[in-house]
Amino acid sequence: MPHPDRDRQFKLIRKARTRFLNAGCPVLSVDAKNPELIGDYKNSGRKWESSDKSELVNTHDFKTKTTVKAIPYGIYDIGRNEGHVEVGTSRNTGRFVVDAIRSWWYRKGKRRYPGTRRLAIECDGGGSNGHRPWLWKRQLQRLSDDTGLIITVHHYPPGASKWNPVEHRLLGVIARNWEAIPLRNKETMLALLRGTETATGLRVTAHWNDRIYKTGEKVSEEEKKALNFKRHDAMPLWNYTFYPRK
Numbered sequence: 001m002p003h004p005d006r007d008r009q010f011k012l013i014r015k016a017r018t019r020f021l022n023a024g025c026p027v028l029s030v031d032a033k034n035p036e037l038i039g040d041y042k043n044s045g046r047k048w049e050s051s052d053k054s055e056l057v058n059t060h061d062f063k064t065k066t067t068v069k070a071i072p073y074g075i076y077d078i079g080r081n082e083g084h085v086e087v088g089t090s091r092n093t094g095r096f097v098v099d100a101i102r103s104w105w106y107r108k109g110k111r112r113y114p115g116t117r118r119l120a121i122e123c124d125g126g127g128s129n130g131h132r133p134w135l136w137k138r139q140l141q142r143l144s145d146d147t148g149l150i151i152t153v154h155h156y157p158p159g160a161s162k163w164n165p166v167e168h169r170l171l172g173v174i175a176r177n178w179e180a181i182p183l184r185n186k187e188t189m190l191a192l193l194r195g196t197e198t199a200t201g202l203r204v205t206a207h208w209n210d211r212i213y214k215t216g217e218k219v220s221e222e223e224k225k226a227l228n229f230k231r232h233d234a235m236p237l238w239n240y241t242f243y244p245r246k
Helices: 006-022 096-112 134-147 165-177 187-192 221-225
Strands: 027-032 036-038 068-077 084-090 120-123 150-155 202-209 229-231 239-242
Touching: 006 027, 006 120, 006 150, 027 036, 027 096, 036 187, 068 096, 068 165, 068 187, 084 096, 084 165, 084 187, 096 120, 096 134, 096 202, 134 150, 134 221, 134 239, 165 187, 187 202, 187 239
Parallel strands: 027 120, 084 202, 120 150
Antiparallel strands: 027 068, 036 068, 068 084, 150 239, 229 239
16 A cells, blocks of 8 residues: 555655755755676676677676675756766665765766755665665765755655656666676776766766775764754655754
8 A cells, every 4th residue: 555645745855856946956866776796797688789799698697706796876966867876886875875975966066056055865765765774864964064065855655766766767777778788897887877878868977986885884872863954844754954063
């Protein structure tokens, strides 16, 4: 059964998105794509080209000690129809996903939106950027402190992730772009990501992130109390805003 507040949250997200875009502020839709094995591994799908040359890959997808598991985290700029993908090689944690948003800000956002004081983020209700993890919240607070941005977050209701724009406007397009092409190395993956485009003008940048992210990182009660964020009156678990502490 759909969540009883699903439609109400959809309306809140649409209203907030329109308000931010009309004010010239960035609105990001974010989510992680399924991990990809880097190497001579099969990549499902059909490659649309006339060549009869087959791609030779391993018979089985058995990982070895040297196998790299890439985690693409997609960031879709709704107002500009631009994508950025941060490719991690460690763990999909709250620290990693906020680092990905930080990477977008310093590589693109700061130039695209000079002088802006606000940032809106649309994301799923679960996972590392879900509405429950405190690590996600603590790292967003630090991002707000470091950049001076007021960061507003809106989560999609349970079971409604397919309505998150990043899914069909960025991640789905990427999946079609590299169908049946083995991601043999870092360079191949980054080239395919950066080469993703659509007839509507989508352009994508990509960055390789080989930092080590540990799982199980805890947020103390003192850190929780020190967060400068306000839950919204309407469905406060899914809607909240961070303010810089400086």
